[in-house]
Amino acid sequence: MLTMNYTYRIYPDATGQTELRSWLETCRGVYNYALRELKDWIASRKCSVDRCSLEKEYIIPADEPFPSYHRQQNNLPKAKKQFPHLGKVHSQVLQTTIRRLHDTWEAFQKRGHGFPRFKKFGQFKSFVFPQFKNNPINGFTIKLPKIGEVPIDLHRPIPDRFKVKQVRVLSRVRGTQWYVVVTIESSVSVPDVPVHGRAIGIDLGLERFLTASDGSFQKRPQFFKSMQRKLKLLQRRAARKQKGSQNWEKAQIEVARMHHRIANRRKDFHLKTAHQLCDRAPTIFAEDLNVKGLTRGMLRKDCVDAAFRQFLSLTEWVCWKRGVYFAKVNPNGTSQTCPSCFATVSKGLEVREHHCPECGYRTHRDRAAAEMVLDRGLENVVSQGLWGTETACQVGLSGVDDLDKWHGAGIPNREVGKPAL
Known part of the structure; x- marks a missing residue:
């Protein structure tokens, strides 16, 4: 069904x-x-067996x-x-x-x-x-x-x-x-979408909302921050009204309408971006982000404004609707690992460029993370036996052994979609 x-x-x-x-x-x-x-039934079962509270007790048989x-x-x-x-x-x-x-x-x-x-x-x-x-x-x-x-x-x-x-x-x-x-x-049954065609990995961030493994990126429109000045003015007007009056209710409606407009603009952007990704590749891998943890840090306002959880959920729905394979991968260490030689390259958030001292690979930090997401996604589909057709990485064979050769030096970098060194 x-x-x-x-x-x-x-x-x-x-x-x-x-x-x-x-x-x-x-x-x-x-x-x-x-x-x-x-709640009353639960509270009536909390008293001790041999005595009751001197203040009050729920009398339920x-x-x-x-x-x-x-x-x-x-x-x-x-x-x-x-x-x-x-x-x-x-x-x-x-x-x-x-x-x-x-x-x-x-x-x-x-x-x-x-x-x-x-x-x-x-x-x-x-x-x-x-x-x-x-x-x-x-x-x-x-x-x-x-x-x-x-x-x-x-x-x-x-x-x-x-x-x-x-x-x-x-x-x-x-x-x-x-x-x-x-x-x-x-009663129509829709089969699961197989892995097919060209594959890309995406990395979500605050400097760039989305960066793909092919080098394309999408700027982050600040929906809440761009309307925050006007929203603050409306909230100030509402606070000056007598609570419960008709003018107070009208002011509250204006505030609610502004919040609704911000949410609609954000959702429209997420849906259009998801459709653009589906136009670009029939296989998409993304990070399985801990969104709750991101909304508790110093950049919580920006993370809430970006709404990564909503974007991933809508992208998964759009991919299913359009027959695009979508999967999430482990996000740990994607920005601290070189996608070319898989060496650990530690760097802080202020460092926006990836430069590997082992192989010399240099690119933007977010693109390196997106390439690492793509590598982990391909590794997962191969280990799970989901590899069906040829992808943009040109790995024509299936099996873990072939993936190990690709991760090593068995296949040149230019054949797997990475810049030649």
Whole structure:
């Protein structure tokens, strides 16, 4: 089964926006109530066996079962009788809200941190219609259960032989912009993309956003820093307004709209760069960066602005869509190793040129790292037996022995795409 997500902009009228916001707040209340039950049950099991706290204690019977997803879902019809406003929201939307909480709880149990938190006003920004009997998209409208038909900007049609499985409604810019994420599914099976054609390695950085092993590079546009001056002005205006007033809300919307514009510009740049890479080579290798560690250093603002994790994720998606092989390699020591003779060449961040004292190979630091990424990627595909067709490195034979000869002096440098010494 092949599943994809398409995002479209929708344009509900004033009445529709009010109803969508009320649905979000109702889902937020259900989420918080279910989380409260979960936390109370856990807290009631924390006291000692032989004594209780002198201050307070949760009085929950010992035989009370854990508030699982199925138990809380089955309690929704009873809750609707006690709280009639829950009946205004589609029943499956409330069920998926409970499911969302328990997915977060199960993820917390696996990783050991990140306990689910209560959602404040405005923090719950989406809800899901999990299934549709018929296609809800008809021309330029989408029909949502209990909401009705809403105008949609169908900038690309649903592909043939695909069915709409679910629709997620998203709120952006403090509830002034609305989107739908349409999940489509087909029985078509897509095989994995094999290694084929010309291969390149890419290195990500801050001086240059991207440097390829063939010498090409892409400058890093500073999306946040270029708009930071205007954003600071908008935030200052919002801080001077009386909190909760209409002028304060308008100022907050302007700030949110600016953040949304910055994110859209960054994502557009990432997608266009990924497509340019796919036009350049049918096999791409990239570093498996520790993005969380990069966002904790001295250059964290620049790293967050560059959004390396988003770029790698979008590049992987674009490569899969266009039939380009994409793989990540170990990034350790790529800038400290000579790609020509594989000798260790230590250098600090201030040194922007690679000069190997062993073989004399000289090039830009980022290009040397990209060439090293390419070498490791080719080594991985050969060791895994994925070598199918000839690449730009002209290594026609398959096997680890042939790769060892290529790494040594068995094949001249000019035959493997490196400058002759």
